[in-house]
Amino acid sequence: MSTVLSERQRDDLHRAILDYLNTAGFSKTAEQFKQEAAPLESHQPEDDQRINSLLVKKWTSVIRLQKKIMDLESRLAQAVQEMSQTSTMPPGFSKRNDPDWLPASGPPRHSLTSHRGKVNAIAFHPLYSVIVSASDDSTMKVWDWETGSLEQTIQGHTKRVSDCEFDSKGTQLVSASHDLFIKLWAVDNGYKNFATLRGHDHSISSARFLPGDDRVVSASRDATIRIWEIATNHCIRVLNNHSDWVKCAIPSFDGQYLVTCCSDHTAQVVELSTGKTKTEFRGHDNVVEAAVFVPRVSAPAISELIRYKTGTAAPALTVNAGVAYVVTASRDQKIKVWDAVQGTCLHTLVGHDGWVNGLAFHPNGLYLLSAADDGSIRIWELKTGRCVRKVETSEQFVSSLAWGRQTIGTNAADTSANTTDAPKVTNVIAAGCWDYTVKIWMP
Secondary structure (H helix, E strand, O other), X not given: OOOOOOHHHHHHHHHHHHHHHHHOOOHHHHHHHHHHOOOOOOOXXXXXXXXXXXXXXXXXXXXXXXXHHHHHHHHHHHHHHHHHHHHOOOOOOOHHHOOOOOOOOOOOOEXXXXXXXXXXXXXXXXXXXXXXXXXXXXXXXXXXXOOOEEEEEEEOOOOOEEEEEXXXXXXXXXXXXXXXXXXXXXXXXXOEEEEEEEOOXXXXXXXXXXXXXXXXXXXXXXXXXXXXXXXXXXXXXXXXOOOOOEEEEEEOOOOOEEEEEEOOOEEEEEEOOOOOEEEEEEOOOOOEEEEEEOOHHHHHHHHHHHHHHHOOOOOOOOOOHHHOEEXXXXXXXXXXXXXXXXXXXXXXXXXXXXXXXXXXXXXXXXXXXXXXXXXXXXXXXXXXXEEEEEEEOOOOOEEEEEEOOOOXXXXXXXXXXXXXXXXXXXXXXXXXXXXXXXXXXXX
């Protein structure tokens, strides 16, 4: 003991032990210790504030430090493993374009702050490390997701901006707002507003470019879906397929169909050329917040899911694989996978504890990501329907989700696994949150 502790340290330790014994009610042991650890016979622990509860404080400090050490050792081991894996990869390999990368369950790389209202939608530029967020504060903000820096604030709407999207070349940005206007912005001209589309009678939920980038499709609380011609700024068609608030209208990858969802708890596949409902999906118990076509690259995984569930081979696809399946997300906390032709529910993904608001497919076609008001992003393996990872966002409400893709004039999600000239995929994920932030995950 003498070689480790100084005389003063040894004396303080004895006093702390005596204080603990008295506090814990071991009076006999304390008296015996007093006699053996002279000169403590006259020591009164309660009179020495410096010693009071010192042993307990030191003990809890040691436990806390042990936990920190274990956490740091775990992170160090993970970093060493990642470095060793990277060193064995071929030249030019980067986790940034690793086709099998999934976000870790740890904190995001960036938490972008500048909005003064909740973030409702996120759009990645198809070519550059740029992201645009749309917010309740009536603005959109342009960020560099690599550095997390704010580049520009886009003003023009007077109420909540509910949706935004870049065209396939990244030269135009479209936005939808509760001020009843859809606006088009010239990206290469400092995001100058060059057109405003008027016609909806209530809040606009979504606005998306149709393939070819010459038309826009919008959905509104006025229960209509409208098709707009950009060259003339005119509404060229009004679709009345729903009788309640249409939450979104998303075009298929070939532009022949729309998938829509509504406050009436249903979703539909609508043929764009005729405006007729081809399929209606009924099964959710609450508002359907999001609906998307399953990309072609994910169709084989869905077929395997059917075989996994039923034990029989999935029926041969009689339609374009890009419009064979639909996925919907609802306030009933469920995600459903549908046969887009028959309208039957193939599988229900259960796990979220809040409204499910956002959906995004992994570019490799094997996973589906979902964001919900339980503060989590969940990663689902499509071929089994199982949640394989839960990513906490540290915010209770997550309103939107997007996977960053760098492409040139095409949609990465629409690229088949056998395509030799597949577009470059960038592994970056963004989530819009009610705490006014955009959270970024990347390798």
